[in-house]
Amino acid sequence: MFKKVLSILLFIIAVSSVAILSACAETAGNVYTYVIDEAYTEYVVMGTSADYPPYEWPLEVEGKTTIVGLDIEIAKYIAAALGKNLKVVNKGFDFLIEDLEAGKVDFVMAGMTPTEERALRVDFSPVYYESIQVVLVRDADVAAYASAASLNVASAKVGAQLGAIQQELAEATFPLAQRQYIQQVPDLVVRLIDGQLDAVIMEKAVADGYVANHAELGIAPFLIGDPEGGSAVAVQKGDADLLATVNAVIAQLIADGTISTIVAAAIALNESTAE
Numbered sequence: 001m002f003k004k005v006l007s008i009l010l011f012i013i014a015v016s017s018v019a020i021l022s023a024c025a026e027t028a029g030n031v032y033t034y035v036i037d038e039a040y041t042e043y044v045v046m047g048t049s050a051d052y053p054p055y056e057w058p059l060e061v062e063g064k065t066t067i068v069g070l071d072i073e074i075a076k077y078i079a080a081a082l083g084k085n086l087k088v089v090n091k092g093f094d095f096l097i098e099d100l101e102a103g104k105v106d107f108v109m110a111g112m113t114p115t116e117e118r119a120l121r122v123d124f125s126p127v128y129y130e131s132i133q134v135v136l137v138r139d140a141d142v143a144a145y146a147s148a149a150s151l152n153v154a155s156a157k158v159g160a161q162l163g164a165i166q167q168e169l170a171e172a173t174f175p176l177a178q179r180q181y182i183q184q185v186p187d188l189v190v191r192l193i194d195g196q197l198d199a200v201i202m203e204k205a206v207a208d209g210y211v212a213n214h215a216e217l218g219i220a221p222f223l224i225g226d227p228e229g230g231s232a233v234a235v236q237k238g239d240a241d242l243l244a245t246v247n248a249v250i251a252q253l254i255a256d257g258t259i260s261t262i263v264a265a266a267i268a269l270n271e272s273t274a275e
Contacts, residue, residue: 032067034086036079044084046075047105049093051184052161053209054266055111055231058090059273070266071109071231074128074253078107078233081249082242092183094163097121100236107242108234111203113165118234123243127230128250128259131203132223133169136192136210139218147222151199152176159188159197166201169225173201193217205263209270 033043048071050056056069067088079086089105096108100122111131114124135158137145145151151158156177160166161184170179180197182188189210191197199220211217233250235243253259 030090032088032090034072034076034079034088036076036085040083040085042084043087044079044082044107045087045089045105047089047091047096047099047108048072048110049096049183050088050090051093051186052111052206053270054205054263056109057270059269068266068269070129070262071111073262073266074233074250074259075107075109077253077258078246078249081245092163093161094183097234100234103236106235106239107246109231111206111231112234113229114232114234115165115168121237122234123237123239125233125235125243125246125250127232128254129205129263130230131205133166133201133225133229134204134207134223135220136189136200136202136207137198137218137220138192138195139216141198142218142220145199145220148173148224151220154178156199157197159191159200161185161188161202165225165229169201173224189214189217205267209267212271 048056048067050058050067050069052069054069055071056067058065059068067090072088075088076086089099091099093110096110096112097118099105100108108122112118114127118124135145135151152174154176156174157180158170158174158177159180159182160170162181167181170177170181180188180191182191185202185206188197188200192200193214193216201224204219207219211219233246235246253262
């Protein structure tokens with residue numbers, strides 16, 4: 001039953017740009033609940049940082065704020081496979097692994113890259129979405145920042161999300177630059193537009209959304225980091241049962257092409273609703 005319901009809702013978002021399961025979503029502070037099936041009596045809890053479209057971001061639907069994005073949609077499939085409804089806790093990215101270790105959430109999805117350092121603290125699923133890392137700049141500066149070396153100078157100001165893989169990339173790629181790490185990605189973009197930053201490191205899928213919605217922004221013509229990197233689901237260390245379910249869901253969604261549909265719908269929704 002849940003596959004049929006979710007398939008219908010994915011179609012709705014693709015053709016009409018409304019939030020998936022908006023009629024079944026409720027909000028309380030930084031906690032958002034999604035009813036997958038009214039027969040389910042329990043919730044599985046996901047931790048996220050909802051400032052990273054198309055992965056997850058807040059959207060007002062029918063007068064209420066909910067969290068939408070490709071991570072939310074994949075999480076609904078995971079919840080349904082567990083026979084539970086979904087509860088999403090929205091926190092700063094740098095708190096997510098700590099909350100997972102403390103048992104405050106059951107799993108984390110936030111466009112999180114499975115690094116070796118993180119894998120010492122949590123267990124990861126296979127990568128469910130590959131996305132290269134780029135450098136967002138003002139459009140007028142694209143030609144000036146044609147290489148990583150052009151930003152690795154003392155006068156350059158480079159921003160990245162606090163606690164994210166982009167912070168590590170900033171330190172490794174631009175050690176000579178002035179580096180700023182901020183919790184919320186939209187705040188970084190505002191500083192870039194205002195001239196307080198010269199560049200912001202982010203995933204291409206996220207950067208593409210900002211470029212589509214802000215004519216004054218562009219993407220520098222070089223890549224950084226691992227070109228085969230991507231995002232994975234994190235679970236508590238040793239939670240083999242949950243990880244097995246997550247892995248099975250991801251494998252199925254990749255095999256039948258549903259992941260591609262989810263990603264395309266999330267990107268379209270972001271582009272159609274951004275201010």
